[in-house]
Amino acid sequence: MKNKINLYLIEYAINAILRQKAKSFFIVFVFTLLTFLLTSVFFITSSLKYELDATVDSLPQIIVQKIKAGRHYDIDEDVVDTLLGIEGVEDAVARVWGYYYFANAGVNFSVVGLNEYEKQYKNSFEKIVKKIELEKDDKSFMVVGRGVQKVMNKSYYKEYFNFIKPDGTLKKVNLGGVFDADTELESNDVIVMSKDSAREIFDMDEDKATDVVLKVANPKEVRTIVSKIKSIYPDTRIITSDDLKVSYQNIFDYKSGIFLALFIVSLFTFFIIIYDKSSGLSSEEKREIGILKAIGWRVDDVLKEKFYESFIISFFAYTLGVGLAFVFVYMFQAPLLQNIFVGYSQLKTDFELPFVFDFQTLFLVFFLSVPIYIGATIIPSWKVATLEADEVIR
Amino acid sequence: MIVKKLILIVFVSFLACGVLNAKNFMKKATVTPVLVQKGTQKNWCPVCGMSLKMFYKTSYTAKLANGTPRQYCSMRCLVVDMKEYGLDTKTIQVVDAQTQKLIDAQSAFFVVGSKVKGTMSKVSKLAFKSKDDAEKFVKKYKGKIVDFKTALKMAKNSLKSDIAMIAKKKKKKIYPMGKKIFAKMCKKDIDLTNYIEINELKADIKDKKLCKHLKEKQLQALSLYLWEVKRFGKVDKAKETVKVTKDEKCPVCGMFAYKYPRWAAQIFYKHNSHEHHYTFDGVKDMMKFYFNPMEWGNYKDFNKKNITKMLVTDYYSQKAIDARKAYFVIGSDVYGPMGNELIPFENESDAKNFYMDHRGTKVIKFSNINAKEVYKLDE
Numbered sequence: 001m002k003n004k005i006n007l008y009l010i011e012y013a014i015n016a017i018l019r020q021k022a023k024s025f026f027i028v029f030v031f032t033l034l035t036f037l038l039t040s041v042f043f044i045t046s047s048l049k050y051e052l053d054a055t056v057d058s059l060p061q062i063i064v065q066k067i068k069a070g071r072h073y074d075i076d077e078d079v080v081d082t083l084l085g086i087e088g089v090e091d092a093v094a095r096v097w098g099y100y101y102f103a104n105a106g107v108n109f110s111v112v113g114l115n116e117y118e119k120q121y122k123n124s125f126e127k128i129v130k131k132i133e134l135e136k137d138d139k140s141f142m143v144v145g146r147g148v149q150k151v152m153n154k155s156y157y158k159e160y161f162n163f164i165k166p167d168g169t170l171k172k173v174n175l176g177g178v179f180d181a182d183t184e185l186e187s188n189d190v191i192v193m194s195k196d197s198a199r200e201i202f203d204m205d206e207d208k209a210t211d212v213v214l215k216v217a218n219p220k221e222v223r224t225i226v227s228k229i230k231s232i233y234p235d236t237r238i239i240t241s242d243d244l245k246v247s248y249q250n251i252f253d254y255k256s257g258i259f260l261a262l263f264i265v266s267l268f269t270f271f272i273i274i275y276d277k278s279s280g281l282s283s284e285e286k287r288e289i290g291i292l293k294a295i296g297w298r299v300d301d302v303l304k305e306k307f308y309e310s311f312i313i314s315f316f317a318y319t320l321g322v323g324l325a326f327v328f329v330y331m332f333q334a335p336l337l338q339n340i341f342v343g344y345s346q347l348k349t350d351f352e353l354p355f356v357f358d359f360q361t362l363f364l365v366f367f368l369s370v371p372i373y374i375g376a377t378i379i380p381s382w383k384v385a386t387l388e389a390d391e392v393i394r
Numbered sequence: 395m396i397v398k399k400l401i402l403i404v405f406v407s408f409l410a411c412g413v414l415n416a417k418n419f420m421k422k423a424t425v426t427p428v429l430v431q432k433g434t435q436k437n438w439c440p441v442c443g444m445s446l447k448m449f450y451k452t453s454y455t456a457k458l459a460n461g462t463p464r465q466y467c468s469m470r471c472l473v474v475d476m477k478e479y480g481l482d483t484k485t486i487q488v489v490d491a492q493t494q495k496l497i498d499a500q501s502a503f504f505v506v507g508s509k510v511k512g513t514m515s516k517v518s519k520l521a522f523k524s525k526d527d528a529e530k531f532v533k534k535y536k537g538k539i540v541d542f543k544t545a546l547k548m549a550k551n552s553l554k555s556d557i558a559m560i561a562k563k564k565k566k567k568i569y570p571m572g573k574k575i576f577a578k579m580c581k582k583d584i585d586l587t588n589y590i591e592i593n594e595l596k597a598d599i600k601d602k603k604l605c606k607h608l609k610e611k612q613l614q615a616l617s618l619y620l621w622e623v624k625r626f627g628k629v630d631k632a633k634e635t636v637k638v639t640k641d642e643k644c645p646v647c648g649m650f651a652y653k654y655p656r657w658a659a660q661i662f663y664k665h666n667s668h669e670h671h672y673t674f675d676g677v678k679d680m681m682k683f684y685f686n687p688m689e690w691g692n693y694k695d696f697n698k699k700n701i702t703k704m705l706v707t708d709y710y711s712q713k714a715i716d717a718r719k720a721y722f723v724i725g726s727d728v729y730g731p732m733g734n735e736l737i738p739f740e741n742e743s744d745a746k747n748f749y750m751d752h753r754g755t756k757v758i759k760f761s762n763i764n765a766k767e768v769y770k771l772d773e
Contacts, residue, residue: 078511084563087747088710091566117571117578117612217712218656220728224751 013308035321042361047353060213074208088221094209113198134194141176147188290392310377423450434597441471443592457485468513488521503528504545508537572619580605633713646679677736706738721745725755734771
């Protein structure tokens with residue numbers, strides 16, 4: 001029965017908080033701001049990290065590009081035959097893709113050509129070719145992302161779209177379908193059509209491709225395969241998914257540095273406040289403890305009351321901060337703060353922060369703030385409470 | 395005026411042609427090709443099924459001993475047929491790469507190893523009637539001029555590696571493609587035993603509309619799949635990976651095997667009409683157990699005689715393969731979870747390739763693995 005929460009003590013604690021309105025408000029404000037800042041930054045980073053991992057995982061293991069005069073050039077499609085001959089290569093796909101500028105709306109579409117009978121290098125494409133025939137009765141069909149559909153609708157292209165070929169003539173492609181909503185992140189600006197149509201739109205030779213992607217069954221072999229390709233085709237640039245991961249990670253780490261500065265500054269502020277608080281109580285607070293002791297409170301009653309008081313304040317501020325961060329990051333997409341991480345299309349320009357609930361982060365912030373604040377309140381109170389009542393009041 | 399204009403047009407178009415020719419050499423016929431075989435199947439090579447029009451400039455004609463005319467897409471197919479049926483060498487004719495006319499192969503000049511890619515071979519062999527044309531071609535595309543006999547010998551010598559090169563491409567790319575096309579576009583009741591050669595099959599698919607309209611490349615992939623996989627069963631079934639559950643520990647080292655799926659190996663054995671298995675995190679541990687199971691605990695139920703199958707993970711394909719038919723590389727610079735390993739491969743060529751790439755010391759078969767060598771790996 002001893003451990004039962006004493007409601008009178010809680011009532012007293014709440015009254016004590018309300019009695020010192022200005023001070024309590026100030027503490028709640030600073031505390032909320034701190035947790036808000038920390039959690040929103042943590043939320044953003046974990047969201048981006050998730051996004052990053054998802055992007056990197058869907059990347060092909062090896063990309064082979066032909067380089068001529070330091071620039072990317074179309075590669076011969078029969079390179080695929082040679083690459084398939086390398087031991088350890090499971091599959092090689094010649095990709096045909098590029099950007100199509102739609103002047104009417106001033107936007108770029110990513111046009112991707114697929115061969116329906118090939119093994120696709122992305123799962124979302126595999127789904128599409130299963131559902132929709134890209135060439136039927138001499139007509140070309142395409143599957144577009146939701147963003148593309150919106151733009152086309154605005155220009156009254158509802159059933160087909162006329163692509164302007166490099167020679168000025170038109171290529172009519174019928175709308176065959178729209179990407180599933182769950183792939184919006186990767187497919188927003190994508191148009192998928194048959195390889196032949198894509199080649200026609202880009203005026204590419206029939207035996208050429210934009211680049212070649214390889215699938216390697218054993219990731220340990222990637223390095224050996226890369227060095228082999230390099231010796232067979234010295235004029236190629238070979239990008240492995242590890243390279244991409246590193247460069248993505250570099251950008252991310254650089255951005256994280258800015259965050260670290262922010263983090264240190266806010267933490268420093270918090271600890272100064274804590275230090276200020278724990279270095280001593282005001283004479284008014286001392287007197288309060290003295291009176292309480294004089295009217296018969298025991299030391300542990302005083303400490304309990306102080307504990308409730310600080311816990312209510314800090315926990316309230318913590319929840320408020322986390323709640324605000326939730327709203328700020330996931331409902332408003334973190335204006336201002338997101339720019340620190342995402343700016344200048346280095347990662348990806350137009351996308352929503354995916355919702356990732358990270359318990360660890362919340363615990364980290366909780367233990368960084370709430371117990372420290374409680375400790376900083378209780379320790380000085382305990383020092384005072386152990387003194388004789390008359391000594392304190394005098 | 396008109397004459398002047400005409401001359402100008404002729405001149406310009408001539409120039410344009412010259413530019414185009416210099417850009418790249420096309421093997422496709424630019425004149426109406428002479429096709430000597432009968433029926434619709436005359437459009438394709440009877441050996442490999444490729445379009446003769448597309449590879450006209452590297453194509454050959456010959457007569458079988460019974461006088462049946464044949465036409466091949468390349469010297470490679472000519473050589474294959476020669477081995478199988480024994481052609482009358484005197485009847486062999488080849489298309490002149492310059493004039494695109496059939497000429498006698500014996501007296502033709504062959505340019506080998508030029509920049510032009512070979513048809514079904516790593517090295518291209520193009521024929522010319524006049525030496526002048528051949529020399530002009532060499533100037534432009536490099537290569538060496540040889541006579542028919544030498545070219546034929548080269549083709550014979552490289553046949554094995556050429557077949558291996560194409561076999562890989564077919565297995566990884568063309569058969570799966572053909573299978574998909576067959577499933578989506580074709581009637582399922584095609585009787586393959588009706589045909590003697592692949593070009594007859596192609597002709598029938600086209601003439602009798604056994605499939606919906608296909609492009610030449612798709613038709614070729616489909617025919618190769620039907621011909622080589624469905625009729626002659628060239629590819630083995632799709633293999634699975636070694637299945638490991640999360641609670642299985644390696645009996646030798648005690649580590650959880652599921653953490654190292656790339657190295658998983660299993661021994662299945664029968665005991666009292668039940669099949670049991672042990673999973674290992676590498677071939678080395680499996681072999682240690684195989685040689686002396688009692689050293690690793692009380693495995694009395696296990697007996698070498700009761701082993702039903704042994705699976706290891708192929709290093710390249712990551713699929714489960716029969717350990718007793720596999721090839722192992724020892725002493726390479728690739729390490730498994732337990733250090734030095736015996737790296738398993740399904741094919742000897744893969745094992746040899748790995749042996750070269752990763753500085754192995756030895757390629758051995760399962761029956762040649764001995765305990766001493768296995769334990770030496772730990773040193």
